[in-house]
Amino acid sequence: AQSVTQLDSQVPVFEEAPVELRCNYSSSVSVYLFWYVQYPNQGLQLLLKYLSGSTLVESINGFEAEFNKSQTSFHLRKPSVHISDTAEYFCAVRKVDDYKLSFGAGTTVTVRA
Amino acid sequence: NAGVTQTPKFQVLKTGQSMTLQCAQDMNHNSMYWYRQDPGMGLRLIYYSASEGTTDKGEVPNGYNVSRLNKREFSLRLESAAPSQTSVYFCASTTGTLFETQYFGPGTRLLVL
Numbered sequence: 001a002q003s004v005t006q007l008d009s010q011v012p013v014f015e016e017a018p019v020e021l022r023c024n025y026s027s028s029v030s031v032y033l034f035w036y037v038q039y040p041n042q043g044l045q046l047l048l049k050y051l052s053g054s055t056l057v058e059s060i061n062g063f064e065a066e067f068n069k070s071q072t073s074f075h076l077r078k079p080s081v082h083i084s085d086t087a088e089y090f091c092a093v094r095k096v097d098d099y100k101l102s103f104g105a106g107t108t109v110t111v112r113a
Numbered sequence: 114n115a116g117v118t119q120t121p122k123f124q125v126l127k128t129g130q131s132m133t134l135q136c137a138q139d140m141n142h143n144s145m146y147w148y149r150q151d152p153g154m155g156l157r158l159i160y161y162s163a164s165e166g167t168t169d170k171g172e173v174p175n176g177y178n179v180s181r182l183n184k185r186e187f188s189l190r191l192e193s194a195a196p197s198q199t200s201v202y203f204c205a206s207t208t209g210t211l212f213e214t215q216y217f218g219p220g221t222r223l224l225v226l
Contacts, residue, residue: 009153034214043117043203043217044156090155099144099163099207100171101215103155 003027004093006104013081014112021076021107023091033074034092034101035065044090050074061085086111115139117218119204125224126194134189134221136204144207145187146171146215147179149200156203162187194225 007022025031032051036044048059055067065076074091091104120135136145143164148156148171158171160179168179176198178190187206191198201222205215 004155006155036217043219044205044215045217046214049214100146100158100161101156103157105153105155 004091004102004104006089006091006107008107009105010108010110012110012112015083016080018079019077019081019085019109021089021091021109023074023076023104025072025074025091025093027072027093027095030096032094032096033065033067034094035059035063035074035076036090036092036103038088038090038106040087047076047089081109081111083111083113085109117204117206117216119202119218119221121221122219123222123224125226126191127226128195130194131190131192132194132223133191134202134204134223135186136188136218137186138204138206138216139185140206140208140216141184142206142208142216143184145181146205146207147177147187147189148203148205149173149198150203150220151200159189159202191223194223196225199223199225 005024013019034049035047037047038044048057050067058064063078088106088108090106092101117138146161147159157173162168162181165184180188201220204218207213207215
């Protein structure tokens with residue numbers, strides 16, 4: 001079975017500063033990788049995903065993540081955060097032949113002015 | 114499209130009481146899922162239904178039952194609620210193709226006293 005580790009549970013950051021959220025996974029088979037975002041009192045929304053091809057994937061709101069197969073990582077970055085990026089971020093993994101997701105414990109990002 | 118809807122939004126139960134959480138999607142998705150979210154543990158899969166007429170256990174099925182009523186609806190039942198079932202419950206759906214992402218409902222907060 002695959003497992004997902006998010007290395008930081010809380011990340012405070014100032015507005016317009018960069019942020020990196022770390023995610024490592026373990027799996028004996030090929031996987032697809034996802035980042036979901038959960039704004040306060042809401043459900044989860046897909047932020048970005050890696051299925052195949054270019055190892056660098058981007059979202060429409062400035063986040064990017066890079067798949068590193070040798071380090072089994074899928075870290076999420078944003079060069080300049082906004083107050084509105086305050087949320088909880090979940091890394092998730094799915095085996096390529098399965099429909100079930102495995103989630104990390106989540107990283108809470110708090111952006112301060 | 115309403116997407117994935119869940120009722121109720123919030124519920125308080127006493128230990129031993131039963132209740133059913135309702136989930137419906139209007140996206141003509143084949144697969145539906147029930148998760149629970151607990152602080153520091155991410156989302157854990159309770160049950161899923163790969164297609165109408167089928168259900169399977171996830172990571173934490175004990176104490177729960179599910180019914181895939183039709184293609185649109187997937188309910189989660191707690192027969193005898195316990196304080197350990199205090200959590201936020203999320204329903205999700207997907208077309209079921211291997212490249213599709215999951216769409217989440219807004220969640221149901223359940224408090225068992």
